[in-house]
Amino acid sequence: MTQRAILWKGAAPRRRWHWRRALVWLILIATTIVALFPMYWLFVSALTPTKYTINTTPRFFPDPLGFDNFQRLFALATDYWRWFLNSLIVALSVTVFHVIFDTMAGYAFAKRRFPGRNLMFWLILSTLMIPAHVTLVPLYIVTRELKLLDTLLAVILPGTANVFGIFLMRQYIQTMPGELIEAGRIDGANEFGIFWRIILPLCKPAIAALAIFTFVRHWNDFLWPLIVLTRSRNFTLPVGVASLQGEFSTDYGVIFAGAALAALPMIIFFLIFQRYFLEGVRMGAVKG
Incomplete structure (x- = not known):
């Protein structure tokens, strides 16, 4: 050759x-x-x-x-920055609740031994098959009976925990060696000490991914705030921008301007933390 x-x-x-x-x-x-x-x-x-x-x-x-369009937006929507603040309060509050409760539940299902653990986990996981729209009516009735309608608590409290967050944290915590927990017990740490000083520091990548997913989801949430909020000053940003649409005519330039300003924080947020988005997708795909 x-x-x-x-x-x-x-x-x-x-x-x-x-x-x-x-x-x-x-x-x-x-x-x-x-x-x-x-x-x-x-x-x-x-x-x-x-x-x-x-x-x-x-x-x-x-x-x-x-x-x-932006000038007319601020002239017509005098509560626009109030909507922005409401969305920020809701998204941050729900994110904090998710990080706390989903991480605690994920740790319990991953490392704690108790009767019916696997059955309870699969029952919780099976709720992912229930469409969210099916629960709107009973959730509204409970919110009404608690006299929380037209308040930000009506938007925050139903989102204090999430099945996907529990699954994500359980999958991540399962990859941690059990010897770390045993070493903590030998050193005299109680369960809360083990969770706070060992589990949480090692879960920072998963917590970051969970926080980003949660914040983006609730920043853009529209249907449930539309149902429970009635006064303009209590609207979140998606509901407030949608309310700019008129009954007989619509100023599309104003709506586009409001939607562009609402999307801008999420775009910046994603560009800064896109690595955690990809990490969260990878962790959610790991079999426990």
Whole structure:
């Protein structure tokens, strides 16, 4: 075999690999464009005057570029920053509750031994098959009987724990060696000390992922706040922006401006902590 043939034989697999790699990149780029285009269109529409937004021929660039929609938004929605604050209070409160209760439950199901542990865990996990809309009516009745309607507590309290969070924390804590817990007991630590000084510090990646998932979900929550909140000053941001839609006419520029401002914190949040999002997906896929 000549030297040229040897070189060609070695180059063929490398060329095929380059073609496959290029194809993968093309697919990823196309998928990214399709996924990000609605967000791009949101910001373009927010910066474009309404009369140009509703044209039959869409404009893919804000022409003319202006901030009139944002000025009208703050003029019409005088409670906009109150909605922003309400969403922040709800999202942060629910996130704190999730981190505490989901981590404690995950630790109990992963490392504690008690009768019916596996049965109870699978019963809790089976509730994931129940559509959330089925529980809206009984949840509303309980909230009404507790006289919590039209308060932020009506939005916060039903979200104090989550099945997915319990599952995520259990899967992560199961990967920890049991010798660490035994060493803590030998050193005289009680159960709370073991949980606080051993489990929690080692769970920081999982806790970060859980906190981000929870914060994003409840920042964007719309249906339940729409049901239990009635006064404008108590609205969360998604409900408040939706209330800007008129009965007979709608200023789409104002709605796009409000939605763009509401999406901006989540975009920044994701760009900063995207590594934890991916880590949370990986941990949720680990079999216990």
